[in-house]
Amino acid sequence: MVLNEEQWIKELREKRIAYGISQGKLAVASGITREYLNKIESRKMKPSKELLNTLHKELARFNPEAPLTMLFDYVKIRFPTLDIQHIIKDILKLNINYMLHEDYGRYSYTEHYSLGDIFIYTSADEEKGVLLELKGRGCRQFESYLLAQQRSWYDFLMDALIDGGVMK
Incomplete structure (x- = not known):
């Protein structure tokens, strides 16, 4: 040998x-x-x-000191605010000018903004607030933005929780 x-x-x-x-x-x-x-x-x-x-x-x-990794495949967070610009700029840290605005929505929301497969729904109804929905591809796309922002899912989710976000 x-x-x-x-x-x-x-x-x-x-x-x-x-x-x-x-x-x-x-x-x-x-x-x-x-x-x-x-x-x-x-x-x-x-x-x-x-x-x-x-x-x-x-x-x-099997290394016990190896970091634990998670792969998100679906994220839905409702924010108790109507200030969609605050959510996009301060929580998602994206530029609203690059997003597509549509005058229709889902889940009884009246309009939405999208960037690829990242969807943010809003309504005039204050009870609904702003809804962020990331499905599979949306999660992967948002991961790319998080990487560019030098943030992690943990950082983003903490920002969302601190701002009153409700995980669905």
């Missing part, structure tokens, strides 16, 4: 133990048997380079 592979295997075993992952759990995630992984770790079997890469990739998924 090449020294580099020996080091990889030693590192693999040390990380697996440090992460608190059993041989069985790592083996199942990597598509091999526990016995085969045991033989690899005890250097009785020589794994292929692809298998070593797979083992390290799967082990990295």
